[in-house]
Amino acid sequence: MDNPLDSLCIVMIQTSHPGNIGSAARAMKTMGVNDLRLIQPNKFNSPETSALASGADDILVAAQHFDTLSAAVADCQTVIGTSARSERTVSWPQLAARQCGEFVAEHLPSRKIALVFGRERSGLSNEELEHCHYLAHIPMAKEFFSLNIAAAVQLFCYECRMATQAKPESSSLQPGDRDDIPATSEVMEGFYQHLETTLTDVRYLDPENPRLLMRRMRRLFGRSAPTQNEVSMLRGMLAAFQGRKFQRRSS
Numbered sequence: 001m002d003n004p005l006d007s008l009c010i011v012m013i014q015t016s017h018p019g020n021i022g023s024a025a026r027a028m029k030t031m032g033v034n035d036l037r038l039i040q041p042n043k044f045n046s047p048e049t050s051a052l053a054s055g056a057d058d059i060l061v062a063a064q065h066f067d068t069l070s071a072a073v074a075d076c077q078t079v080i081g082t083s084a085r086s087e088r089t090v091s092w093p094q095l096a097a098r099q100c101g102e103f104v105a106e107h108l109p110s111r112k113i114a115l116v117f118g119r120e121r122s123g124l125s126n127e128e129l130e131h132c133h134y135l136a137h138i139p140m141a142k143e144f145f146s147l148n149i150a151a152a153v154q155l156f157c158y159e160c161r162m163a164t165q166a167k168p169e170s171s172s173l174q175p176g177d178r179d180d181i182p183a184t185s186e187v188m189e190g191f192y193q194h195l196e197t198t199l200t201d202v203r204y205l206d207p208e209n210p211r212l213l214m215r216r217m218r219r220l221f222g223r224s225a226p227t228q229n230e231v232s233m234l235r236g237m238l239a240a241f242q243g244r245k246f247q248r249r250s251s
């Protein structure tokens, strides 16, 4: 693959200002990042979008539209949420923007990685955070910590580009053999649903009072980044607990 950044996608959730989508497209194109995914933007085809894209219209035209985050990142193996805040109830593994670039460079192109950007007003919801393996943050001045979303997209794409270029050619990982393929978000979502049902069946999880159990499970399994085969093994195990057989999907 010529450009490892082709395996990186930018996801924007319910962006309010159409101009921000145009500015983000421009920011992406200057850094060689081309895959834009939009989830229910407030307005998309506005003259402001195109004006602020300033020549990066091809990214807007090719942008894919989705209804939910899980659909937008279904084919990705790693999902990195970006947040203006750094503290949360169940803390996610955190990456500073520079570390995020290094992480991305280390894993491209053998993994598909999504960088997710939240709403201008409220950022990412807790439910959306559950789809993320990491949270990345641009440290800001204490006196004024309001960063425009397109500026954040620019900065993350810049860090990813710099780190990717700094990586020696020979160390660039190519997709491994079938046994090594990291599970995609879609496969992991199937596993989490199966896990939740099984834990409910065996009365370990009380649906009336689930507390943070599934969130903690997501964190645990997300951290271990299992391969497709390992997820099949785990699902086989869950099926056995339920006295059923798990039918692997042939892919």
Ligand code: SAH
Pocket: 082, 083, 084, 085, 116, 117, 118, 119, 120, 121, 122, 123, 124, 136, 137, 138, 139, 140, 146, 147, 148, 149, 152
């Ligand atoms: N009040 C919101 C701010 C959202 S800004 C909040 O507290 O979350 C809109 C989006 O821009 C954020 O969801 C994030 O994706 C990105 N962003 C803004 N500032 C950032 C920062 N310092 N680090 C990482 N991402 C940031």
